[in-house]
Amino acid sequence: MKKIIKSTLMLLCGVCLFTACSDDLEHNPTLLNPTTFKLNQPAFSASNIDLATSNGLNFSWSQPNYGGFPVAAEYQMQFSLTNSFNTSVAQAQADDTGATVADYVELDNVFSTCNASVDPSLLATGLQHLGQWAENAVPESQKIYARVASDFAGSRIFSNVVELNVVPYYVELKDAAPIIWYLVGNCIADGSWGNSSIGKDLIPLLPIEGEEYDKATGTGKIAYTGYFPADGQFKMVLTPGSWDDQLNYTNVTTTAIVDDLDGDNHNIGIKAAGYYKITVDTKSNAIEVEAYTGSVKKFDSMAMPGTQNGWDPAADAMTALETFDGAENHVWYKEITLSEDSNLKFTSNGNWDVNWGATTFPYGTGVAGGDDIPCTAGTYKVIFNDITGQYMFFE
Numbered sequence: 594m595k596k597i598i599k600s601t602l603m604l605l606c607g608v609c610l611f612t613a614c615s616d617d618l619e620h621n622p623t624l625l626n627p628t629t630f631k632l633n634q635p636a637f638s639a640s641n642i643d644l645a646t647s648n649g650l651n652f653s654w655s656q657p658n659y660g661g662f663p664v665a666a667e668y669q670m671q672f673s674l675t676n677s678f679n680t681s682v683a684q685a686q687a688d689d690t691g692a693t694v695a696d697y698v699e700l701d702n703v704f705s706t707c708n709a710s711v712d713p714s715l716l717a718t719g720l721q722h723l724g725q726w727a728e729n730a731v732p733e734s735q736k737i738y739a740r741v742a743s744d745f746a747g748s749r750i751f752s753n754v755v756e757l758n759v760v761p762y763y764v765e766l767k768d769a770a771p772i773i774w775y776l777v778g779n780c781i782a783d784g785s786w787g788n789s790s791i792g793k794d795l796i797p798l799l800p801i802e803g804e805e806y807d808k809a810t811g812t813g814k815i816a817y818t819g820y821f822p823a824d825g826q827f828k829m830v831l832t833p834g835s836w837d838d839q840l841n842y843t844n845v846t847t848t849a850i851v852d853d854l855d856g857d858n859h860n861i862g863i864k865a866a867g868y869y870k871i872t873v874d875t876k877s878n879a880i881e882v883e884a885y886t887g888s889v890k891k892f893d894s895m896a897m898p899g900t901q902n903g904w905d906p907a908a909d910a911m912t913a914l915e916t917f918d919g920a921e922n923h924v925w926y927k928e929i930t931l932s933e934d935s936n937l938k939f940t941s942n943g944n945w946d947v948n949w950g951a952t953t954f955p956y957g958t959g960v961a962g963g964d965d966i967p968c969t970a971g972t973y974k975v976i977f978n979d980i981t982g983q984y985m986f987f988e
Contacts, residue, residue, distance in 0.1 A: 625659050627658050627659060627750060629753065630654060630657040630658070631654060631655060631752060632755055633653050633655075635652055637651075641760055642713075644717045645762045648713075649710040650711040650713060651712075652670065652708065652739070652741070654708075654752055654780055657745070659745070665797045666745040668707070668709065668741050670702070671698065671699045672697060672700075672719055672723075672737050672753075673723070673737065675738075678697045678740065680694065681699050697723070712834040717771075726761075727763075735758070736866075737758075737759055740824050742897065759915060768806075769806070769807065770811050771806045773797050773798065773799075773874040774797070775788075775830050775833060776795065776797075776828075777830055779825060779917065780918075781796055781827050781917070782914055784917025784918060791987060796819075796914060797817075797985065798872075799978065800956045801816050801958075802957070803951055805978065809933075811875070812876040813876070814872055814875070816870055816872045817978070818978060818980050819923050819924060819978070821863040821868075823863060824854065824862050824864075826854045826860035826862050831879075840873065845881075846880065850865070850882060862891050867884060868885040870882075870885045885980070890921075894911075895910070896939070896941075899965070899968075900935045901935045906944050907940075912926045913926075924978050927977075928972070928975070930972040934967070934968065934969055935940075936967055938959070938963075939959055939977050950962070951966055955986035955987075956983075958981065959983075959984055966984075975987070
């Protein structure tokens with residue numbers, strides 16, 4: 594009798610175990626391949642949004658259903674005047690013949706969460722590319738159509754489309770200037786973490802020779818090359834004086850030679866003292882850090898001789914920008930006013946022995962003994978890197 598009872602109990606336990614395992618299998622998530630997802634109708638869609646006075650357009654959407662899996666999808670906003678999403682502005686611009694016509698614009702901002710604040714000025718520029726309006730013929734009100742693109746695991750899907758009404762304004766279309774990010778930290782410029790201005794506590798990353806920048810948005814790769822002490826901390830800001838947009842260790846794709854030196858702020862720290870090149874892809878905001886292996890020469894002074902000062906090799910002297918803790922300087926700064934269009938070069942140590950020139954303005958890469966730089970009249974903050982020859986005139 595005891596054996597019968599024992600066998601019965603074992604059988605019941607087995608049935609329960611089988612049932613439990615069966616239930617687990619039924620509830621185990623399976624990776625799905627969604628074909629769309631929902632973009633929520635924004636609260637402001639019932640209004641006529643004035644793009645000239647708005648601070649930001651907030652959108653939100655649901656995560657595509659991948660079967661309950663948390664996925665690291667990336668999202669971009671798209672806008673159309675006609676509810677057609679066949680050819681983007683970027684695709685049309687890539688056609689040198691000019692025969693391709695765009696019917697939608699995709700903004701370059703990439704979002705990793707299910708919400709976005711769209712810069713009205715970027716949207717206005719995108720709509721101008723689509724509408725091609727004359728300055729005195731911009732519509733007083735314009736219906737537009739918005740959707741979101743989601744990228745995950747090499748696959749792209751799109752949300753539903755929502756309608757909005759906006760008040761656009763005229764934008765003079767020209768090739769956008771490269772987007773610039775600024776280094777700030779305890780080993781940058783004066784080392785104060787001040788985040789106030791170029792020439793004091795910020796050093797800009799500069800455009801790279803041969804790099805192509807998006808004509809509509811200015812995205813592309815920018816770089817800075819200089820000396821970093823061991824354990825020096827830094828990050829990047831987009832707008833001088835503002836901490837709203839930052840890049841830090843979480844954006845670094847090459848972590849072998851850097852550390853996360855601040856768990857809260859994720860400051861980037863160089864492990865070993867030396868010369869390094871910092872590159873940022875402003876489309877993805879990915880940061881690459883690599884050791885610089887080229888030769889480096891130190892200079893006592895730098896100047897900007899040109900037609901504005903009679904080509905005196907010591908005139909319009911520049912200021913050393915890397916000044917933290919007696920640091921080794923290779924970045925120079927000068928605020929200059931050119932009353933008329935001018936030509937100039939960069940010279941070192943008050944003579945012409947080592948000088949740099951190029952043919953592009955307002956930014957470029959000077960080469961030893963190069964051509965005069967043709968400058969447009971105006972007031973500028975000038976940055977020059979004597980390791981790479983990179984320069985930029987900031988208005």
